[in-house]
Amino acid sequence: MGFRDLTLYVIRHGQTEDNVAGRWTGRNDSPLTALGREHARASGRVLKRIAGDLSRYDFFASPLHRASTTMLLTRAAAGLPELGYRADRRLTENDDGDWTGLTVDEMRAIDPAHMARRDADEWHWKTPGGQSLAELSATVGRFLETLTRDSVIVCHGYTSRALRAQILGLPPAEAAARAMMPNTGVVRFADGKEEFFPE
Amino acid sequence: MSFRDLTLYVLRHGECEHNLEQRIGSHDDSPLTAKGREQAREKGRLLREMVPDLAVLDFYASPLHRACVTMELLREAAGLPASGYRADHRLMEIHAGDHIWLAWQDVPAADHASFEADPWNARRPGGESRADLFARAGRFLATLTRDAVIVTHGVTAATLRAQYLGLSPEACLSYQSPNAGVLRLSHGTETTFGA
Numbered sequence: 001m002g003f004r005d006l007t008l009y010v011i012r013h014g015q016t017e018d019n020v021a022g023r024w025t026g027r028n029d030s031p032l033t034a035l036g037r038e039h040a041r042a043s044g045r046v047l048k049r050i051a052g053d054l055s056r057y058d059f060f061a062s063p064l065h066r067a068s069t070t071m072l073l074t075r076a077a078a079g080l081p082e083l084g085y086r087a088d089r090r091l092t093e094n095d096d097g098d099w100t101g102l103t104v105d106e107m108r109a110i111d112p113a114h115m116a117r118r119d120a121d122e123w124h125w126k127t128p129g130g131q132s133l134a135e136l137s138a139t140v141g142r143f144l145e146t147l148t149r150d151s152v153i154v155c156h157g158y159t160s161r162a163l164r165a166q167i168l169g170l171p172p173a174e175a176a177a178r179a180m181m182p183n184t185g186v187v188r189f190a191d192g193k194e195e196f197f198p199e
Numbered sequence: 200m201s202f203r204d205l206t207l208y209v210l211r212h213g214e215c216e217h218n219l220e221q222r223i224g225s226h227d228d229s230p231l232t233a234k235g236r237e238q239a240r241e242k243g244r245l246l247r248e249m250v251p252d253l254a255v256l257d258f259y260a261s262p263l264h265r266a267c268v269t270m271e272l273l274r275e276a277a278g279l280p281a282s283g284y285r286a287d288h289r290l291m292e293i294h295a296g297d298h299i300w301l302a303w304q305d306v307p308a309a310d311h312a313s314f315e316a317d318p319w320n321a322r323r324p325g326g327e328s329r330a331d332l333f334a335r336a337g338r339f340l341a342t343l344t345r346d347a348v349i350v351t352h353g354v355t356a357a358t359l360r361a362q363y364l365g366l367s368p369e370a371c372l373s374y375q376s377p378n379a380g381v382l383r384l385s386h387g388t389e390t391t392f393g394a
Contacts, residue, residue, distance in 0.1 A: 027262065028285075028286050028287055029267060029286030063228035063264055064264070065264045065267035068228060068264035069264070086227075087227055087228035087264060092226065095288075100288070
């Protein structure tokens, strides 16, 4: 059985201070805002509503603080004990290299030609010293290969785009065209389809 | 100004479940145990005794959950708000590649042999060497401008110490960082509190 035969629920971490400022956090961390903590709890309530018996699922989070904290809040709001998940490094956010912590406007001011190349082919583009979505996609693919049961996955904006590309088998141009998940709500992947559930 | 002119308080995260299970945690994470949470609070109380004015310090943590939770618990125990620190990826634990989450007893014998042959330069498959981590820790230290509290991991703490004290690879490799206590680096010397 492959991961495409499983039902997977994907949740992005709640809003962080960097999200508010438009900064790319990458593999640093930024604290959840008060709204971000509420985002996480709302995702837990959605999960409880749509996923049935939650004891059927494995739970995985990125080990970065904003995602693991979201997992704790989500599980509690879904009526589960906070602990009882695995934190896996292959769910860590994309590495933004030397541009970690910058906004897109700041990146454009530093190197407009490089940012124009992003517009042409986002999936294979990378920041100086960072990694591309194509590379991130290979990493999350290795994570998905380890799954044996239906699962709930709490991760990041770019990681969730890479997960979607792998789960649905999207070619790079189509994967790049699909939007970032919001900071709250649950995406269900089942039977080769994607469905978003807001609160 | 060099980071060697600053006073640095280097701390490891509190005890975690994977420490008890004798697993390689590295860039995965596991929850702090009850003892680990108490170790974090104790570090905060120690810092409050050691430093007359904590407000003059910068605070940095590894972005891995166990280090940030340790930071938040210690800040609260020191009388500070939980937030108010920076999480920097250069403080993450050494990357153990494909051996992450293995129990130490399950690490292949050939891997142990390569580490014994050249412990400073050996890498686990897809991971970092101690020399790689030494360079990464140096890049972090070069960014510091004020005295700082740094919450990190066992091998990274040993590496920050070696950078600060200007130690040889052999001296860096022989140091074991405890889960408890605070290491103060100041005026070219080290002092350990509460370990």
